[in-house]
Amino acid sequence: MLNIAVMVSGGGTNLQAVIDAIEAGRIHDARITRVISNKKDAYALERAGKAGIEAVAVSRADYGTRDEFDKALLRALDEAAPDLVVLAGFLVVLSPEIISRYRGHMINIHPSLIPSFCGEGYYGLKVHEEALKRGVKVTGATVHFVDEGCDTGPIIMQKAVEVEPGDTPETLQRRVMEQAEWKILPETIDRIARGLIKLES
Numbered sequence: 001m002l003n004i005a006v007m008v009s010g011g012g013t014n015l016q017a018v019i020d021a022i023e024a025g026r027i028h029d030a031r032i033t034r035v036i037s038n039k040k041d042a043y044a045l046e047r048a049g050k051a052g053i054e055a056v057a058v059s060r061a062d063y064g065t066r067d068e069f070d071k072a073l074l075r076a077l078d079e080a081a082p083d084l085v086v087l088a089g090f091l092v093v094l095s096p097e098i099i100s101r102y103r104g105h106m107i108n109i110h111p112s113l114i115p116s117f118c119g120e121g122y123y124g125l126k127v128h129e130e131a132l133k134r135g136v137k138v139t140g141a142t143v144h145f146v147d148e149g150c151d152t153g154p155i156i157m158q159k160a161v162e163v164e165p166g167d168t169p170e171t172l173q174r175r176v177m178e179q180a181e182w183k184i185l186p187e188t189i190d191r192i193a194r195g196l197i198k199l200e201s
């Protein structure tokens with residue numbers, strides 16, 4: 001059984017895609033044991049609650065220093081004892097200690113075809129605004145292992161999505177979520193759970 005901790009910051013549609021895939025049997029032999037949010041009001045926490053998954057909020061505002069916050073995030077992860085950590089719309093830069101502790105066992109979903117439109121400041125709608133500004137005809141999503149950089153870890157899976165005439169950042173984001181993110185994140189987790197994608201030992 002693959003024990004998964006999912007880290008979130010917002011609406012949690014990627015978390016929901018994983019929850020639904022486990023329930024539908026499209027992800028085998030895996031369970032989400034904890035959802036961790038850095039935002040107390042993240043709707044992702046509601047989604048976790050509805051699915052009967054333990055959900056905790058670790059808010060920067062509750063800690064005097066950034067180091068204390070980072071240590072609280074690490075504790076929240078370690079308590080869940082996950083085999084796999086999934087960053088699903090998680091917008092906090094993780095400490096080197098967390099990255100090091102979970103290297104090879106932490107994946108992230110990014111809403112572009114890395115190495116395009118990624119790195120510092122490229123998250124949410126901004127990614128799609130830049131893709132439209134550049135005039136690309138194809139964009140998509142990427143699942144990658146997390147390393148010390150920003151969206152720089154080894155790429156695991158990607159899926160391309162057509163940019164359509166008249167697209168706005170919002171319509172493009174929705175299509176990338178529906179046609180790419182919500183498919184390749186569960187597919188990657190299933191392949192990890194079945195041992196087809198190896199985690200570092």
Ligand code: GRF
Binds near residue numbers: 109110173
């Ligand atoms: C979205 O921009 C998505 O593309 C990216 O993170 C943001 C929020 O996702 N992965 P979610 O709905 O919270 O999963």
